[in-house]
Amino acid sequence: MESKYIVEKSSVGTGAGGADFNCRTGRSVLRDTRVPSVEKTGSMSAYTNGAVPYKNVMDGGLAAEIKSERTPLKGNGLSLGGRLLHDVEKNGLLDQKDTGSTGILKRASPTHCLGVNGQLPGGFMHLDIRNPGKQPDLTNNFRVAQGQILPQTERYSLSSSHIPVPRNRKPSGHADKEVMAATVLTSLSTSPLVHYPSSAPTAPKPAGRAWKEVLSASYSSSTSGNWSWDASDHSVPSTPSPPLLNDTNKSFPLSSQGDDGSEDVTESPHFMFEDPIPRKRKNSMKVMFKCLWKNCEKVLSTSSGIQRHIRTIHLGRSSDSDYSDGEEDFYYSEIEVNMDSLTEGLSNLTPTSPTTAGPPPIFPPPLTDVPHSKHINMNGSQCHAPSLLSQSAPSTLCHIRTDHAYQGATTHVRTVSIGEKRQPAPSSHAIVNKNHPLIMPSPKSTQGARKPRGEAKKCRKVYGMEKRDMWCTACRWKKACQRFTD
DNA sequence: TCTGCCGGGAG
DNA sequence: CTCCCGGCAGA
Numbered sequence: 001m002e003s004k005y006i007v008e009k010s011s012v013g014t015g016a017g018g019a020d021f022n023c024r025t026g027r028s029v030l031r032d033t034r035v036p037s038v039e040k041t042g043s044m045s046a047y048t049n050g051a052v053p054y055k056n057v058m059d060g061g062l063a064a065e066i067k068s069e070r071t072p073l074k075g076n077g078l079s080l081g082g083r084l085l086h087d088v089e090k091n092g093l094l095d096q097k098d099t100g101s102t103g104i105l106k107r108a109s110p111t112h113c114l115g116v117n118g119q120l121p122g123g124f125m126h127l128d129i130r131n132p133g134k135q136p137d138l139t140n141n142f143r144v145a146q147g148q149i150l151p152q153t154e155r156y157s158l159s160s161s162h163i164p165v166p167r168n169r170k171p172s173g174h175a176d177k178e179v180m181a182a183t184v185l186t187s188l189s190t191s192p193l194v195h196y197p198s199s200a201p202t203a204p205k206p207a208g209r210a211w212k213e214v215l216s217a218s219y220s221s222s223t224s225g226n227w228s229w230d231a232s233d234h235s236v237p238s239t240p241s242p243p244l245l246n247d248t249n250k251s252f253p254l255s256s257q258g259d260d261g262s263e264d265v266t267e268s269p270h271f272m273f274e275d276p277i278p279r280k281r282k283n284s285m286k287v288m289f290k291c292l293w294k295n296c297e298k299v300l301s302t303s304s305g306i307q308r309h310i311r312t313i314h315l316g317r318s319s320d321s322d323y324s325d326g327e328e329d330f331y332y333s334e335i336e337v338n339m340d341s342l343t344e345g346l347s348n349l350t351p352t353s354p355t356t357a358g359p360p361p362i363f364p365p366p367l368t369d370v371p372h373s374k375h376i377n378m379n380g381s382q383c384h385a386p387s388l389l390s391q392s393a394p395s396t397l398c399h400i401r402t403d404h405a406y407q408g409a410t411t412h413v414r415t416v417s418i419g420e421k422r423q424p425a426p427s428s429h430a431i432v433n434k435n436h437p438l439i440m441p442s443p444k445s446t447q448g449a450r451k452p453r454g455e456a457k458k459c460r461k462v463y464g465m466e467k468r469d470m471w472c473t474a475c476r477w478k479k480a481c482q483r484f485t486d
Numbered sequence: 487t488c489t490g491c492c493g494g495g496a497g
Numbered sequence: 498c499t500c501c502c503g504g505c506a507g508a
Contacts, residue, residue, distance in 0.1 A: 480491055
């Protein structure tokens with residue numbers, strides 16, 4: 001067993017890292033300690049093929065093997081001896097599992113699922129993002145993601161893609177210069193993304209990876225252009241065109257070949273680029289920077305300005321200090337403002353929406369075709385970017401779609417058996433809560449209302465432990481007796 | 487202490 | 498999903 005897992009890991013090229021980014025929700029999957037399912041649903045679908053079915057077979061065999069071992073124990077009906085043996089066997093199993101890198105899997109949390117490679121479904125991010133206190137986690141997760149989600153051999157592409165909030169980021173004043181420089185570079189070339197196929201050093205890049213590189217570009221500010229340009233300095237820039245990644249995507253079918261389980265996942269890489277995004281922007285369009293802090297709709301024309309605003313007003317940091325840990329980046333977004341109707345445009349940017357009610361700050365979906373790189377991670381990775389032509393689209397579109405995708409990916413239709421009176425599974429709560437956060441009754445409301453014990457003798461009493469196999473299933477499972485109901 | 491069964495883990 | 502079991506709480 002141990003060796004099997006080792007083989008699996010090496011064959012795939014990643015270890016527990018992929019496990020941490022199993023963005024499938026639902027108990028069974030998150031709890032599933034088998035590597036294959038994780039890889040099927042996680043990032044690996046974009047990078048590997050062929051290994052997954054093989055591993056499933058092995059797991060199936062393993063399960064069968066265990067089962068067959070246990071069967072005789074069940075049969076003898078002796079609780080004590082059987083139990084002891086059973087426990088020993090269980091311990092053995094556990095020991096084995098411990099060698100299978102299951103611990104990390106168990107810790108996988110939906111809120112840690114990041115759209116690092118733009119493939120992960122689910123609407124988790126905005127949950128975390130709302131809470132400023134979570135930001136460090138967020139950044140750490142980014143780092144973890146960068147380090148683990150990719151096979152070793154592919155990390156080269158991430159050398160400059162330290163997407164997490166850069167603790168040592170240069171002060172925002174410098175950032176503007178960087179932005180300017182990057183923009184100039186960008187304007188000299190048609191689009192940095194066009195170079196991806198030709199400049200790829202080795203094998204074709206899956207879209208996910210190219211996507212990461214694009215993300216990295218916003219911080220490397222070297223050759224790949226910068227999406228976070230400052231509109232105040234450039235009236236009509238030749239914006240780098242994210243949609244070109246779509247072409248990259250098409251060039252490499254590998255990136256889109258996903259197995260069944262990751263269909264919703266593989267859909268994501270091109271979420272940003274589905275639209276034939278217009279490279280030419282109207283002259284009247286101008287990028288502004290909008291504070292996303294709840295109830296704060298401050299819009300400034302420069303990123304440094306908005307960062308300063310956030311830093312001083314919302315984060316409570318010293319205004320004269322130029323220190324920035326980059327956290328401000330999470331609290332503002334670039335918006336594209338039609339200067340012809342600036343007022344009207346801003347009125348549509350209500351940062352909150354009924355479907356995203358929650359603590360501040362709430363991040364509306366990106367309304368611009370040049371979203372801030374980090375916002376691409378947060379919002380874009382979970383939803384198809386709203387059509388860039390539909391600037392007037394409701395700001396809730398992203399979240400709505402996210403929720404749909406989330407449901408589609410998990411689709412928990414809990415079937416409650418007749419005798420079963422338990423509450424819906426927690427996972428169901430989670431799903432419903434996402435859509436109806438305000439009207440969900442508290443799960444606690446029904447707690448404590450334990451079903452009163454019935455008067456009828458149950459299977460246990462009637463048949464006794466000796467004839468346990470005559471018990472009803474529920475009794476055997478220590479559930480509410482279905483045979484002798486009250 | 488026995489018993490029913492809820493809640494949750496494992497596969 | 499089935500199967501199992503720890504542990505709570507009523508009898």
